[in-house]
Structures are given as C-alpha cells and as structure tokens.
Amino acid sequence: MNNYRTYFEQNREQHLDELKEWLSIPSISALSQHKDDMIRAAQWLKDSLERAGLEHVTLNETSGHPILTADHLHAEGAPTLLIYGHYDVQPVDPLNLWETPPFEPTERGGKLYARGATDDKGQVFLHVKALEAILKQEGKLPVNVKLCIEGEEEVSSPNLVGFLDANAEKLAADAVLISDTSLLERGKPAISTGLRGLCSLEFKLNTANTDLHSGSFGGGVPNALHAIVSLLNSLHDEQTGRVRVDGFYDGVLPLTEELREELVKMQFDEAKLQSDLGLGSLFGEEGFSFLERTGVRPTLELNGVYGGFQGEGTKTVIPKEARAKITCRLVANQDPKDVLDKIIRHLKEHTPVGAKIEITPGETAFAFNIDPSHPFLQKAADAYEAVYGVRALFTKDGGSIPIIEAFSRVLNAPVVLMGFGLPDENLHAPNEHFNLENFDKGLLTLVQYLKTV
C-alpha cells in the first residue's frame, strides 16, 4: 500500500481542488430552483468518472434528477461490487449560521467546510479517486465495479426503486458498497449493520378565512397557533419521552441483552456528546441509553413548525393558519406506511375544535438490518484495520438511507456500509464539514478493500 500512500499524498492538493469544485455546485434536490445545478453536479461527476477511466458513464433521465451509472467489468472471476452514493445535498438554511458560505468550500483546522462535504459528495468522491488511483497505478481493477449515484437521496429517492426494478440485471452485483455513514468517533471506524426506516408528513391547520386582529377578536375565536401547539403536544408524553400515537411501537423488537451489551462495548461517551453539542441534557425515551435511543428505538421528530408573525417587533395578529413538518425514524419490523397512517389518524382525531387539518403524507422507507458475520462485511472490517490500526465495530446507525432496503431486496445482495464521516460533522445543519484525516484514510481503506475483497 505504500505506493498508494505516496500517490495520494502527491495528488492531495489536486484531489481537494477537484472536490471543492464539485462542492461549489449547490445541488439541493429539495428546491426546484436548483434543477439546473443538479444537472451541473451530475455532469461534473460524469466527467470526473470518465477521466478516472470508468466505462459506460451515463446520466439516466428520470422524472426528477438524473441517476448516474458507470461500470468497469474486466476482472474475470472476481466479485462484482455495486457502489451507490448521492450527489444531491440538503438545503442550507439558516444561512446566517454558516461561518463560511455553504457553497464556497473552505479548509479550516484540517476540515473541509461545505454543504455536501461529508453527506455525500465528499464520500462519493473517495470512490472516484480510489478507482482512478488503482487504474492509474495498475492499469486494471482487482474487482468488477458498477456505480449507481443518484440525485434524490435527500428527498427520499422517489425514482430510484423504479430504476432498480427496471435495471435489476444491469445492476446485479455480489455486494452493494455505500459510503454515506460515519465512524463511531475519531479513530474508531464502524460498519453499520442497521439503519432506521423513515416516514414523513406535513400538515396545516386553518381556523379562519383571514388573519384576525387580536384586539377585536382575541379570546373569542380559535387561534391556529394555539390549535397546532395543542395538537403537536399530544404526540409525545412529556415525562417518558414516548410517542403517544396509538400503535406507534408495533413491530419494534424488545432490546435483547446481547445487543444492549454490544452497544455498551462501544464505550460511547454521552457526557462528551452533551458538552460538544451544548445540550442542557440528553433527552429521549425513558429507560434507554443514547445509542439505544438512536440505534434501535423509533422516534417522531418535529422538523419545522410555523405560523403567524416572524418579523421584527410585535404584531397583534390571530393567525388563521399554522403548519408543521414531521419525520419519524423507524426500526426493525415497523411498517412505515402503517406508522404514517397511524400518525395521520392521531392528528385527525386530536385536531382541536375550530381547526381544519390538511395533511400531506411524505415518503416512507423500511429499516435495514444485516448479519455482521457476512464475509463482505468481515473483509471491510479488515480493510479498516489495515489503515486505521483498529478493527471496525459493527454498529446500529440511527440514520436512514431509504434506498438500502430496496438495494438489498431488488438485487438480493448484502449491503456494506463503509462510512468515513464523523457524527459531529453537522450533516443537514449549518457548517457541515469533512475531517480530512478520514478523507486521506478513506482513500486508502477503499483501495485496500477493493484489492482484498
């Protein structure tokens, strides 16, 4: 591996410049005004993969943003890996909290700051450069490789399942390799063997056909904000932190002593997390640790609530309308569509007198689980050990990659989650960044994996 160490050191500046160029394209899939940026970001990746030596690099049109595919299939007898990732990023508001603009990538203290730096452009870029390195150094790849990089992961991949179904044969592989997760902490690599599922919805409440003056009407008419506060408050038990939607926990498996011990073994530092994030306290479902709450327990989170006057000063208005956005992280055998139905029923049943509710259901995704004894996972742990000097732990991850369950099902292949992010890199928040220590080690780990799997 020493020649690779030298190669990546020599090309480091060039590689980072390229990544910065990609990160400077605001490929926010959720916002329609960035449609052209999505195309630019996809095209940039296509050019980069072609220069790296990949073949059949194609932007596949969808009803949303294009899906990039490519391959390199000349390693007869060797296994075939399908590499999945995404070139879209999260929205950036609140913009004023970014220390440097989200689409002006900036290095500070060994970290690269930009929206998408770690989720997921930075990690996709590691694969591009690992493949390029092997092809440049050795003229061929030790395995067969296919790529499938989408632009709608941050909006729950509405087109990818259909694309997988339609191209199941073309995308067939012995394993799916994804870098879109995190180390447990700095220096402690992790391979996720569980991801939470997801369901989402938004709704609005209306209480009148116009905003009203609180002088003339205050105290005598419904207030949409009072109604939404009451409705949203009904979703949780404030004391136990449990979700109060009837049947929400159906399908959640009881926590086994084995898994509890496995999680304890990780020696996760809750006090450090609390201090790093400036939390007054940790908070969650009674009777569970942080790793249990985020790894194997479901949650219902308010992501946005708004209504009435938000400007400077006072406005004595009784708002006619208020809105909320909700997502759930789901586990084990929870059926996301069923959970969504139950929340919708709860919201309708608890809508206060005088308010009308209008609910827009969002996307759903099943949770994912894989047995860590699978050889493709064991070899991934070996590859981490060769570079980090520490064998990767097999963890349960709180996040969702909605498409994983579909990959696993449609392609009937194990999914290997080799992530290189860190948990505090502000994914989906201002000041997202990528620790360049894991940029460097990630390149080497991927080369190692490709050469030994």
Added chain:
Amino acid sequence: MNNYRTYFEQNREQHLDELKEWLSIPSISALSQHKDDMIRAAQWLKDSLERAGLEHVTLNETSGHPILTADHLHAEGAPTLLIYGHYDVQPVDPLNLWETPPFEPTERGGKLYARGATDDKGQVFLHVKALEAILKQEGKLPVNVKLCIEGEEEVSSPNLVGFLDANAEKLAADAVLISDTSLLERGKPAISTGLRGLCSLEFKLNTANTDLHSGSFGGGVPNALHAIVSLLNSLHDEQTGRVRVDGFYDGVLPLTEELREELVKMQFDEAKLQSDLGLGSLFGEEGFSFLERTGVRPTLELNGVYGGFQGEGTKTVIPKEARAKITCRLVANQDPKDVLDKIIRHLKEHTPVGAKIEITPGETAFAFNIDPSHPFLQKAADAYEAVYGVRALFTKDGGSIPIIEAFSRVLNAPVVLMGFGLPDENLHAPNEHFNLENFDKGLLTLVQYLKTV
C-alpha cells in the same frame, strides 16, 4: 348640514385621490427599513393639514418617528378638543394573501383596500377633511381644535407618553377625540367606553449549539420544537380556554348582570360572525359570550411561533432553536407589568428539561374605561344619530389603544372614541379595507359633532 352633503359629494373624488396618495406610502413603524417612509407619511399629513388651514403644524422629533401637532384656537368661549390618531400602519405579511398590493390603494365594491385604509390613516383623514370643510364653508371653526398624530401606535407608542408629559399644557383640552375604533356592525354606530390593556413579549428556546441530523440524533437529544410546543401548550387549559398562568386573572372584575344585559342588548350575531370569518366554531373562555370574551375578559394570544425548516419538501433536522411571540389583551384593574412578570415566571418555570429560555419583554398598557353619561360622549351619540339615523351604542371594545389611558391621565380629560371602521375590515391582516359608506358618513358625523359639541 345639506351644504356639507353637497360639498363632500362634489369633492369626493378629490378626497379619495388624496387619501390613496397617503395610503400608498408604506409607513410601517415596526420595520426599520421603512424609516424614510415614516417621514414621508408624516410630511404628507403636515402639508395636507396646512392646506386645510390648520395652524402651527409641526413635526416634533422623537427618538423614534415624529409626532405631528397642529392647532386652530380662535373659537373664544367654545370648548377645546384634542384630536389624536396615528399615521403608522401594521406590517403586511403574509403578502401573498393580499388580493391587491397593500400599498396600491384600490376601490372594489364600495370599499377602499389598502394597509392603513381603516387603521388609522383613513380615519385620521376624515378629521383633516371635516376641519377643512368647515374652514372653507364658514371661514372659522365652531370649537378650538388641537391635533396630535403619532407614528408609533402600532409599536405601542414608546415616545408619546413622554411627549404628553412634556407638553401637557400645550395639549390641554376639554376632551380628547379619537377615531380608531369600529361601528358595532354596518349601520350600527358605537362609542367605545372600554378598551383592553396590553402586554407583550417574545422568547426563544435553545436546546443545542447547532441544528442536528434526525438520523444520527433523533430520539436521543432535546428538540427545540418539542420544547416550545410543550411550553406554549402549558399556557392554556384546552378544555376551558382559560389562561393557566398563576394570577393572570388578578384584578379582573366579575361580570355584573347590568353589563351582561347591556351586551345582550346589542343583539350581536355570533352565527353571522362565525360564517363571515369561516370559523369552524367560536372558541374562548368557558361561560362567556363572544362580546364578553372580547370586551371584558382578558386573553393571551400566540401571534407567531416558528422554528426549523419552512421550505419546500422535507428536511430531517432537529432544530436547535424555536421562537414565539405573545400578546395579552387585559381588562379592568389588571396591571399589565404585573401580568407580564407572571407570564415570564410561568415560562421560566415550565421550560422543559434540556432547553434554555431567553425572554424579551415588550410594551405594556393599562385598560381604559369611561362613564357613558359624560356630556361629551352623549353629544357624540347625538351626532351619530343625526347622520346614521340611529343613536350610537356605548360598547366595550376588545382592542387596545395603549395611549388612551395616558391621555386620560396626563390631560385629565374625557376620551371620546368615535370610530368609523367595521369589525370585519381586516385590521392587521391581509386585505385591510375601509367601507366608503362610513367614509362619507364619517365626514358628516365629525362636522356635526364639531358644530354641536
């Protein structure tokens, strides 16, 4: 009065054009970017009063927006009236709900639509044109008149009390005349003998030093939106509609049978109100009618609540911060500063675990009450009767004009509230308008009052 009818008919188009010109100046006192517009609006009024024949028309500088004063003091032996009003207007958001832009005054169906049309530029304008009419027709006024028109009523008049104190002698009058209230309904004039007091605050809750990804952290850390929903929900009893802040109702007088009967006499049509405003139901404190709830009972209203993602689509964020704006309408002997303290104490005591609260107290104003048997009020009722054919009712109004109590106290004079708005004219809301029937009748009523008081 027939010559005045003719005069106002002949000049109607000219008068409305002038008012539209004034209404087209966006004099939003709450927003600092409109500081120059405030000056323009004040200057417009100054020019208009000078053309009308008023004397000593002066823009008095304050630390905020200027206060206009003027007078005409040549009616020896006659009483002196101080006319108060305001040239500032409320903010206009949500802008997309306006059928025509708020600062492009538009006539539709006998109504003039614009921000400030009825609150309060339109009503101040009636005084300007009533005075001008008498001076043009008769060369002199039947009473002595002083004017005091401020630009900070919508931000709770931070500079007016000091100005009154400093100019008590100059502003001394036998009665204060204000047009900033409403008829009871179309064709039913009303003179308010009670106005509610006010107190306001805003606050923010913080739960972390950064927004967090709901995948990695959801279920394991506090969510600022969960915290604010819980805190805000603690302010009301959902069943009885009562405010749950300890001591909130201190100083509220029990409803007497006399007052209850007086309010019943108004034959207020609750079903019509509900249908006009598209309310699913009326709602408020248990055991009281709409007129009682808005006239003689206090209320605590959420005017704005916001945190997290408000854009298109989904964002799986756990917001670190959430904010709320609150105002109370107060009655009788409630001390607004004391109420504010009690709410602040409640908020601090009920702040959920893991959240930090930061409270910004706002303005306060006492409630106002006057005995309807006062001659200045009885003559106002006569003037309405002469023009509307119906004697004005003496009502309790739900709104607050924070400065009224100060006028009454500093100048030791009765305050006569002769309003010409209608309750459904969307004060403080999109599509504010002024019914021109009351524009026409208001001019005549004011002339009648000035000539007979």
